[in-house]
Amino acid sequence: MSVYVITGVSKGIGFELVRQISEDTNTLVIGLVRDKAATEKKASLKQAAADTAQIIGDRGVDYLVANGAFPSHFDAYDPIGNLATKPQELEAVCSKLFQTNVVGNIHLFNLFLPSVMQGKVKKVIAISSGHADLDLINALEVENSALYAASKAAMNTIVAKFSAQYKRDGVLFVAVSPGVVEVGHYENVLPEQIEGLQRFMGKIAAYAPHFKGLTPVAEAVRTLRETWERLSIEGGFAGAFVSHFGNKQWL
Ligand SMILES: NC(=O)c1ccc[n+]([C@@H]2O[C@H](COP(=O)([O-])OP(=O)(O)OC[C@H]3O[C@@H](n4cnc5c(N)ncnc54)[C@H](OP(=O)(O)O)[C@@H]3O)[C@@H](O)[C@H]2O)c1
Structure with a gap:
């Protein structure tokens, strides 16, 4: 049995990850959703790690997926210089x-690492974004x-x-971008x-002429999972x- 812990599963990619992975009866999936009040008290993750350890016992965590993120809209459509009018x-x-x-x-990562060490697969996957790739930013002038890109x-x-x-x-730690996925952001x-938005989509079209629009979330999650299965320390992906x-x- 493989044990997964996935954050940000209330919707979008995280929700679909839980849906697909739990179709396999030989998996145990623990999905974490934020409790806003507890998040503010900074106690929720610690409690989640303790609760998870109780559920899984000494089986450990095979896949820890850091999916939850704040997808800021404030900077999503404007160049950085245009944000100067709203400094606060x-x-x-x-x-x-x-x-x-x-x-x-x-x-x-710190709280769940002891459980990951106990697991067999030992993969920690952080869901990142192509927005964070310097070569892409510079080549396409994205x-x-x-601000979101800098956080990723x-x-x-x-x-x-x-x-x-x-x-x-x-332990394999790796950051993986999911592509551009339809989760209702637009x-x-x-x-x-x-x-x-049109300017950004135009740049995407120039970069990837084969790109037909946002990838349906089910397809994106299938691709993501196939890829992280292939990634390994031996294959040269540690920290990649x-x-x-x-x-x-x-794309
Ligand atoms: N969709 C794309 O095209 C795309 C592209 C590149 C990267 N990504 C990455 O893919 C991952 C999943 O995003 P998504 O596209 O599925 O977006 P989404 O539908 O907006 O889901 C984001 C998830 O993160 C959670 N979250 C938001 N703010 C949080 C906070 N302050 N603390 C804890 N959890 C928080 C949300 O929980 P609530 O429901 O409580 O807000 C939700 O479960 C993210 O890491 C995102 O950066 C997505």
Whole structure:
């Protein structure tokens, strides 16, 4: 039996991961959803780790998937220079991004590592974003999502640092982008945001002419899982940041 712990399973990719993985009766899936009040008290993850240890006993965790994240909309459609008119919101969003997407995952990794060490597979997968790839930003001049991208880049660095420490114990830490996935993020785009969205989509089309639009979440999750099965320390992926294809092709 394989044991999975996955964060951010209330909706989107996390929800679909739990749905697909739990179809296999030979798996035990523990999905974590945030309790906003407890999150504010910073006690929820510690409790979740203790509760998980109770459920799984000495079986350990095979796959720890850091999926939950704050997908900021504030910076999603505008170049960074345009955010200057709202400095307070910029600061608040940066703090929330760093706290959720970086610090939250540091706590997650530290708290669950003893269970991962007990597991057989020993894979820690952080769901990242192609937005964090410097070569892609520079080649396509991707202006939007600067703050979100920076939080994911910081998370990728943290993943590499955990890998540097725990690779020798056989734990694979890896950051994987899921591609551009349909989870309803663009359902409430405001008229003034449409231009920025179209600019971004135009750049995607130039980068990947085969791209036919947002990937349905079920398909994206299947691809993601197939890829993380292939990733290993022996294959050279310890601490790496890769796409859903397991390479640097982001779409
Ligand atoms: N969809 C894409 O195209 C895409 C592309 C690149 C990367 N990603 C990454 O894929 C992962 C899943 O995102 P998604 O697309 O499925 O988005 P989503 O549908 O918005 O789901 C995000 C999940 O993260 C949780 N979350 C949000 N803020 C949180 C916080 N402050 N603390 C703890 N949990 C929080 C949400 O819980 P609540 O319901 O409580 O808010 C939700 O379960 C994220 O890491 C995202 O960055 C997605």
